[in-house]
Amino acid sequence: MFSKLGQVMVYVNNQDEAVKFWTEKLGFHIISEENNGQGMRWIEVAPTKEAETSIVLHNKELVAKMSPGVNLGTPSLMFFTDNLEELYSDLTKKNVKVGEMVSLPSGKVFNFADGEENYFAVMQKG
Incomplete structure (x- = not known):
């Protein structure tokens, strides 16, 4: 039986820039x-050191060569926050590309993009 989701693989063109973005x-x-x-490098990042789920940043080009069948598309990730407005303001000040804040029945949400135009979402549950 599964117990939890441990890691999510995100394939990027520039690992150093991706690490800067996430950190x-x-x-x-x-x-x-x-x-x-042998050229294979991966960096594991998470919102906290105690987080149960982390993101592993892999070199997209290298993975494509080593494992041609792997889906290299960006996963659709939904993060949670306790203060959406504060996070939105903080990301905007840091010049992160953010989408419009939207209210859904399950809570308020907005999306944001990394430097490679990979989009992710964040929600504050209502």
């Missing part, structure tokens, strides 16, 4: 950084 703009923490010595 400097979004405030995530680097949980680990691995390098197999």
Whole structure:
């Protein structure tokens, strides 16, 4: 049986820029950084060091060569926050591309994009 979702793989063109985005703009923490010595490098980031689910940033081009069948599309991720307005303001000040804030029956939500135009969403449950 499954117990939880541990990691989500996000395939990016520029790992260094992606790490900067997730850590400097979004405030995530680097949980680990691995390098197999043969060009394969991956960086695990999460909103807190204690988070149960993390994001692993992989080199899209290298993964495509090593595993041609892997779907390299960006996963549709929904993050949660306790203060959507504050987060929206903070990301805007940091020049993160953010979408319009929308009210849904389940809560308020907006999307945001990284430097490679990968879009993610964040919600404050009502």
